[in-house]
Amino acid sequence: MLEIKDLHASINGKEILKGIDLIVKPGEAHAIMGPNGSGKSTLSSVLIGNPAFEVTKGSVTFYGKNLLDLSPEDRSHEGIFLSFQYPVEIPGVSMVNFMRAAVNEHRKYKGLPALTASEFLRLMREKREEVGLDSKLANRSVNSGFSGGEKKRNEIYQMAMLEPRLSILDETDSGLDIDALRIVGKGVSKLKRPDTSLIVITHYQRLLDYIKPDIVHVLYQGKIVKTAGPELALELEKKGYDWIKQEVGE
Amino acid sequence: MKQEKNYNQYVKGFTHEKYKYGFTTDVDSDIIDRGLSEDVVRLISRKKEEPDWLLDFRLQAYRHWLTLKMPVWAHLRIPKIDYQAISYYANPLKKKNGPKSLDEVDPELIKTFNKLGIPLEEQMSLGGVAVDAVMDSVSVKTTFKESLMEKGIIFCSISEAVREHPDLVKKYLGSVVGYRDNFFAALNSAVFSDGSFVYIPKGVRCPMELSTYFRINAQNTGQFERTLIIADDDAYVSYLEGCTAPMRDENQLHAAIVEIIVHDRAEVKYSTVQNWYPGNAEGKGGVYNFVTKRGHCLGESSKLSWTQVETGSAITWKYPSCILSGDNSTAEFYSVALTNNYQQADTGTKMIHLGKNTHSTIVSKGISAGKSENSYRGLVRVSKNAVNARNYSQCDSLLLGDKCGAHTFPYMDIHNDTAVVEHEATTSKISEEQILYCNQRGIKTEDAVGLIVNGYAKDVLNKLPMEFAVEAQKLLSVSLEGSIG
Numbered sequence: 001m002l003e004i005k006d007l008h009a010s011i012n013g014k015e016i017l018k019g020i021d022l023i024v025k026p027g028e029a030h031a032i033m034g035p036n037g038s039g040k041s042t043l044s045s046v047l048i049g050n051p052a053f054e055v056t057k058g059s060v061t062f063y064g065k066n067l068l069d070l071s072p073e074d075r076s077h078e079g080i081f082l083s084f085q086y087p088v089e090i091p092g093v094s095m096v097n098f099m100r101a102a103v104n105e106h107r108k109y110k111g112l113p114a115l116t117a118s119e120f121l122r123l124m125r126e127k128r129e130e131v132g133l134d135s136k137l138a139n140r141s142v143n144s145g146f147s148g149g150e151k152k153r154n155e156i157y158q159m160a161m162l163e164p165r166l167s168i169l170d171e172t173d174s175g176l177d178i179d180a181l182r183i184v185g186k187g188v189s190k191l192k193r194p195d196t197s198l199i200v201i202t203h204y205q206r207l208l209d210y211i212k213p214d215i216v217h218v219l220y221q222g223k224i225v226k227t228a229g230p231e232l233a234l235e236l237e238k239k240g241y242d243w244i245k246q247e248v249g250e
Numbered sequence: 251m252k253q254e255k256n257y258n259q260y261v262k263g264f265t266h267e268k269y270k271y272g273f274t275t276d277v278d279s280d281i282i283d284r285g286l287s288e289d290v291v292r293l294i295s296r297k298k299e300e301p302d303w304l305l306d307f308r309l310q311a312y313r314h315w316l317t318l319k320m321p322v323w324a325h326l327r328i329p330k331i332d333y334q335a336i337s338y339y340a341n342p343l344k345k346k347n348g349p350k351s352l353d354e355v356d357p358e359l360i361k362t363f364n365k366l367g368i369p370l371e372e373q374m375s376l377g378g379v380a381v382d383a384v385m386d387s388v389s390v391k392t393t394f395k396e397s398l399m400e401k402g403i404i405f406c407s408i409s410e411a412v413r414e415h416p417d418l419v420k421k422y423l424g425s426v427v428g429y430r431d432n433f434f435a436a437l438n439s440a441v442f443s444d445g446s447f448v449y450i451p452k453g454v455r456c457p458m459e460l461s462t463y464f465r466i467n468a469q470n471t472g473q474f475e476r477t478l479i480i481a482d483d484d485a486y487v488s489y490l491e492g493c494t495a496p497m498r499d500e501n502q503l504h505a506a507i508v509e510i511i512v513h514d515r516a517e518v519k520y521s522t523v524q525n526w527y528p529g530n531a532e533g534k535g536g537v538y539n540f541v542t543k544r545g546h547c548l549g550e551s552s553k554l555s556w557t558q559v560e561t562g563s564a565i566t567w568k569y570p571s572c573i574l575s576g577d578n579s580t581a582e583f584y585s586v587a588l589t590n591n592y593q594q595a596d597t598g599t600k601m602i603h604l605g606k607n608t609h610s611t612i613v614s615k616g617i618s619a620g621k622s623e624n625s626y627r628g629l630v631r632v633s634k635n636a637v638n639a640r641n642y643s644q645c646d647s648l649l650l651g652d653k654c655g656a657h658t659f660p661y662m663d664i665h666n667d668t669a670v671v672e673h674e675a676t677t678s679k680i681s682e683e684q685i686l687y688c689n690q691r692g693i694k695t696e697d698a699v700g701l702i703v704n705g706y707a708k709d710v711l712n713k714l715p716m717e718f719a720v721e722a723q724k725l726l727s728v729s730l731e732g733s734i735g
Contacts, residue, residue, distance in 0.1 A: 048686075048689075048690050049689070050686055051682075051686075052682075071689070072686065072689035072690055073689045073690075073692050073693060073694050073695075075690075076689065076690055076691055076692035077692050081690075082690055084687065084690075087687070088681070088683045088684050088686075088687045090684050090687070090688075090701075090702060090705070091678070091705070091706070092702070092704075092705030092706045092707075092708060093701050093702055093704075093705035094705070097701060097705070098688075098691070098693075098701065099691075101688075101693050101697060101701060102688075102691040102692045102693055105692040105693055105694070105697075106692050109692070141705065158691060162691065162692070
């Protein structure tokens with residue numbers, strides 16, 4: 001379970017997160033919505049340990065461990081996964097080599113032996129079929145020359161491979177056409193297990209049609225200003241954020 | 251198990267080396283005084299019991315060297331070298347001023363050995379510690395040699411070749427790289443210590459990579475190495491020079507020459523993994539590697555391929571080149587040059603098209619990290635008579651960090667209208683975003699850099715013999731440790 005208390009974070013001396021409190025229990029799906037520039041992506045960056053951001057105050061624990069003490073790779077080993085808003089291209093590095101390094105590092109952390117080449121290839125094939133990724137993509141360099149939709153699907157595929165305890169989807173729906181959205185949405189909901197958690201950062205209701213959130217938060221000016229059930233997402237879709245801004249007193 | 255075997259082979263080779271030069275009766279004078287003069291050249295030749303024609307060759311080279319100045323055109327800062335402060339001959343049997351035990355070897359080097367998984371005994375020999383090994387008398391070398399001899403293949407030290415096959419040596423030595431070629435070639439021709447000689451007779455395919463052998467042999471070839479490879483008509487050989495662990499070496503200056511002659515329809519593949527001691531992280535010490543390597547595609551439809559992975563040496567000055575004079579001949583140059591800390595490399599190739607329908611390919615991958623400087627320098631020349639010449643060049647640079655330099659100096663000199671010459675170049679950087687992405691998937695920064703660098707270099711690594719490709723991959727990662735983050 002993830003527990004964020006009074007989290008403040010800044011980049012280049014500018015404070016972006018101004019006191020976030022959030023608890024995500026095993027099995028829960030949370031949606032985080034909010035206008036542009038409210039700090040949604042900063043929150044995901046801080047959770048994965050992006051060194052560009054500085055945590056100035058507050059605490060984050062993950063299943064009892066102080067997350068802020070862990071290196072980015074150990075946060076991954078502990079089961080935190082981020083589906084990046086802009087997945088980066090790594091030319092020359094095949095998906096096979098990349099995922100094999102990742103999966104085996106996770107296994108090493110758990111004290112398990114590395115998978116053999118054939119075990120690994122079998123796992124890749126199974127997971128690929130599970131999330132509906134084209135086999136051609138799996139043979140190419142990491143995200144290299146992928147379309148926007150292919151990149152997002154590739155993120156979900158990696159999520160399937162690494163079986164995280166907490167997945168953060170940062171605007172995974174942006175840049176997707178309706179078909180790609182369905183594939184990604186269905187893929188994520190298929191991967192959702194009773195004991196794993198989700199944080200879905202999004203502007204729109206459409207991804208939430210597939211991934212039903214238990215709780216919806218509105219992040220505004222670096223703080224969570226409203227928390228409610230799934231109906232809040234629908235309301236925001238209809239009315240926008242102005243009424244929230246007014247409630248906050250602007 | 252494999253490494254153990256290599257070690258055993260090495261020790262066997264090492265013990266055998268003692269007898270190679272026949273110096274066991276000459277223990278009193280195993281190092282000659284510092285300095286270079288005509289007398290020194292004569293002394294070297296005398297100690298090696300060389301014939302007069304070779305002494306004349308050395309003396310001519312020496313006299314010519316005296317008229318030359320060190321080249322300054324490379325993008326390198328080379329500290330002044332005092333050529334009179336070097337001893338030009340040492341009995342390879344005797345380790346001079348070497349460390350007595352591993353405790354005296356640079357601890358950073360030991361760390362690297364451990365990361366590469368080099369067994370302790372081999373670490374000692376690579377680190378320059380004298381290994382007293384008592385082995386059975388059957389030498390691996392002899393075993394190799396016998397199976398090669400059955401096919402008429404000659405593979406021996408160049409000193410031995412001078413004694414046993416003087417006509418071949420006389421015919422080809424200096425035929426591709428003359429002593430007048432450049433400053434370091436003249437120096438090497440005057441004082442070369444030893445090296446390898448290969449002759450593959452007509453129609454023979456060499457049945458094995460001439461590599462493990464050399465791994466043993468390389469230990470004692472000294473700083474002025476001379477290699478001569480001849481592939482007669484329809485012959486084939488794949489030759490691998492190098493060692494995949496960084497070697498400690500007290501000789502700062504290395505000036506080697508490699509000459510390759512390829513006759514009609516013959517093919518030679520020459521692969522190098524060069525990782526001499528690069529100096530420490532502050533740029534102290536390290537080898538100066540000033541090498542002249544050139545092959546001559548003399549015969550029609552002959553083929554020559556250079557593959558090099560360069561990660562070592564403080565300064566590298568090296569341009570493995572091809573002269574394509576046979577019609578329909580083909581030449582390739584595949585290179586990965588990695589520099590870190592304060593290393594400097596100016597490396598590339600020359601493709602000289604003389605014959606008709608000659609093709610050449612250049613793939614160069616530079617990787618710069620730390621405060622290093624990495625330059626590609628290449629020449630493609632198409633002469634007036636080289637009808638339908640083709641060249642494709644691809645020169646890529648990868649930067650790690652913002653304190654290193656990558657430079658590309660392509661020269662083209664085209665004198666025939668039918669030539670097609672293509673040049674592509676890219677420069678890229680390992681970004682923090684790429685590293686973070688790998689970290690987020692559970693991959694440590696060091697491993698991420700290794701993955702990215704090996705991915706970038708794979709077109710070249712794929713050209714190496716399988717076993718060495720794997721070791722070269724490891725080497726690239728280890729050489730870059732600490733260069734990010």
